[in-house]
Amino acid sequence: MMLVSIVTLRQLNGRLRYLKLRPTPVRARRFPNSQTKCPEHHFSFFIQSGAASVVAPKICVENNLVLGSVKNNAGQGINVVIINDVKPLIELLKSIEKGAIVLMASYDDPSSKLTEEARKLIAELGSSMVQSLRFRDNWVFVGGKGATVKSAFEKHLKNDNAKNKYQNWPELIELQGCIPKYLE
Numbered sequence: 001m002m003l004v005s006i007v008t009l010r011q012l013n014g015r016l017r018y019l020k021l022r023p024t025p026v027r028a029r030r031f032p033n034s035q036t037k038c039p040e041h042h043f044s045f046f047i048q049s050g051a052a053s054v055v056a057p058k059i060c061v062e063n064n065l066v067l068g069s070v071k072n073n074a075g076q077g078i079n080v081v082i083i084n085d086v087k088p089l090i091e092l093l094k095s096i097e098k099g100a101i102v103l104m105a106s107y108d109d110p111s112s113k114l115t116e117e118a119r120k121l122i123a124e125l126g127s128s129m130v131q132s133l134r135f136r137d138n139w140v141f142v143g144g145k146g147a148t149v150k151s152a153f154e155k156h157l158k159n160d161n162a163k164n165k166y167q168n169w170p171e172l173i174e175l176q177g178c179i180p181k182y183l184e
Helices: 090-095 116-124
Strands: 003-012 015-025 042-048 058-061 064-067 077-083 101-107 138-144 154-157 174-180
Touching (some): 042 101, 064 077, 090 116, 138 174
Antiparallel strands (some): 003 015, 042 058, 058 064
16 A cells, blocks of 8 residues: 655745645545556556646546545645655655655646746656746656656646637646656
């Protein structure tokens, strides 16, 4: 059984605040879209970005929904699920232990409050696209502390008024696959 911590980065009264939920075992509601079968010592995941400011992101681990509107634990900004690390965005990112796996999904606007230091720390988790995030882009990412290569689990959809599906917001994006339970 894995422990999952969920953090939503929010702006309140001009200051960045973190909504941190207690670590909980992954035994949540089944998420039917993820049918991925993984090799031994790997776990399946499914990530879907939010869309506009009305469709919340979803993150599923081992076919269980751990973040989303059904659980009422997703918020605007960047939603982060950390697996195998239960420590209490910059302070959080610095506290992630080597070998921990991090899942992130954007909602509404992931970039406005994202500092250069936070972008650097997320890049150190294996992101190659975090530096490109702009106003109302959609982005999903799976990475890990101590990763020596860029993550293959990342998607970025730019906010483009000529192509947006939801007026001023791009369509949601999804990502699923298998990743080792512990990074070495």
